[in-house]
Amino acid sequence: MKKAIKQWLMPLILIFIIPHIINIGACYMMNDKQIKDIPMAVYMGDQTALTRQIVQSFEDTETFRIVKYADSADEVEASMAVGESVYGLVIPEDFTKDLKKYKSPTILTLIDGTQLSSAAFTRIQGTEILLTTKIGGMINVFQAKFDLATEDALHTAAPISITTRLLGNPTRNYINFLLPGMMASLIQIGLAMSTASIVTVGEHRGLDFEKCYFKQMLLYAMAGTLSILLMVLVQTTFFEVPFRGNILGLILLTFAFCNAVVALSMFLSTIIKNKVFATQVVAVFFIPSSIIGGYTWPLVAMPLPIQKLATIMPFTYYGDFLRSWLLEGNYTQYNHSLVTFVLMIAIGAVTSLMMNRLLSSKVVKEAIVLEN
């Protein structure tokens, strides 16, 4: 019993305990789901009812929170430099006067380009707010100048109205976007490191090795699958992550994925005798896969050699699947992923067994030579 606890304690910590504590903590951390209340600095070079209305329209959204009214445009930039704000609005002097004279004054928006998570979103939201104000102003002008009815004036000011529909994650929910795959990746790392040191050449030979190999592979793949399913259960039950896919489809591909991870990891453990070094090599291979696997930064945007490298990483075929399966309920590359995992398992198992036979016979030969 004590031996079993000793044997399973570390895998339990790596595959279950750490990932699940982090899963709950990270979901709770992102419970606002969207990045709201983005700190914003404003310079109002022109203090009129119109400019106050423009600023108020930013304040009225959930997206922005005005943290600073600056005395100059430079001060807005300075506020962004020290991280006090990440979005800036600069309304120039005589804005209203120039507007009334149809001189097309310019409103400047400043975006902190280092804050990628909020930059594109603030750009969209800020443009929308200013555009609404602008179209409102144009309608007034067209009504006054050309005696147009409100609707005609609207269609003159904005002939094409634009609607946008975000499929899959319409509310830009960060938990939905990031956490299913990231947590699966973490479980993958725990699984890979746990299995990198379980089967070592020299400890088992021949049939004994094969039995041990497949038994361990199945055991660990089942543990990994269970952990991922538990993670999905927590996210969907307590943190409103949708589950639109089919549970059997999820279980099947997850089990295949975990087997592929274990097969690759055990292959490395059969060729590297030193367990610590095998674990380090496995970690170095699996940890970057959450980046190289194209989960946050798409594969198509990476250079070709990296795209090729990604093809040997199981996570490349799983991260996107998991997110799409939960958010959209389907994944067109399902069969491709499944076949790839089966191939990885086969290649990993065959090469491990061959490698073991090769190295074992070498060990036996060396022993015979030593005996003689």
Place this chain on the structure above:
Amino acid sequence: MKISRFIEEIKKFFATPKNIVIMVLGPLFFTCLFGYVYSNDYLNRVPMAVLDMDQSSLSRSLIDKFDDNERYELNYIVSDMGELESVIESKEAVIGLFIPPDFEKDIKSKKGATAAMIIDGTNIAIGNNAMATGSEILNTVNAGITISFLEGKSVPPRLASNYAQLFKMNSRTLWDEKLSYKTYILPGMILVLVQQLFLSIFVVNYIEDRSNLVEKSLLHIVIGAVTYGLCFLTLKKVLHISLLGNVFIASGLVFLYLCCLLGIAITIGKVLNDRLKATQFCMMMSLPSFLTAGYVWPAFKMPVLITGVVKALWPLIYLVSPLRDYIIKGVFPVGFQTTLLGLVIFGILWMTIGVKAFKKTVEV
């Protein structure tokens, strides 16, 4: 601390090539690898699908505007809405443009028309960028149509343009105009790389040989800080990321950071007391420590409870974002002194625990 012991530790460190490979070459290799991964600044040529139910000159010119933009690559012309949604759901296209029937006719008769952008929102980074550029194109086209309307009403071209551009909206992106992933991720990631590889080597070496703790710690910390400096220079000189911060100040801060991490490292060594387990644990902490450090999800949006727990258990949250901001902008963020004080207090508290653990081990 004795010089002779320090020299002894230097000899031991460099006698094991694995130490140099993992602690020095490892962070440099990953800095270059990830720099290469993110070498395409923009997500260009986003696959796009179009459903044009109008087939007019206006709709074609609108499609051309998208096709001419380097952000999009028109891959699919589909014939119905189901097909449009299907290519997006299958990820064959990231953005779909729908132009309804009578689009041009409705615009010319001033009834107004609606164009729809359908975007795959499962990846926020791609979706937001695709949407921002698409909206800009449609707004430009809108302005052009408004101007031609007004000119049709005998308004002089310049005045028509000023009516249509009642006010201009200029947007300036500071420090990283291209909004690249490279500049966003790498300046923070190098600290995580140095931290992880420092931990995995130091803890293992500490478990193997507990002699000369002060000298051993100092040597590992110095090598960690120097490696960080080399990674910084790699970002600047090799990957051409614009960094305004000073490499010596940044490396000095990393030196302080690693000092504050030492207590945790010694405690891990004492608790696990096994090289394999320590390696597994240290490597396992890389993703969680980065995820909870206020980098991916901003610290100002983190619940107080989580911030408190993270600040008590792992020091990365104190330094990763401020240091990244410093090396990119060349200015320390507001409240940095308080943050630094928090880091030092963290380091002292964990060092107290670590020293107790060390003494206990030595006594045993």
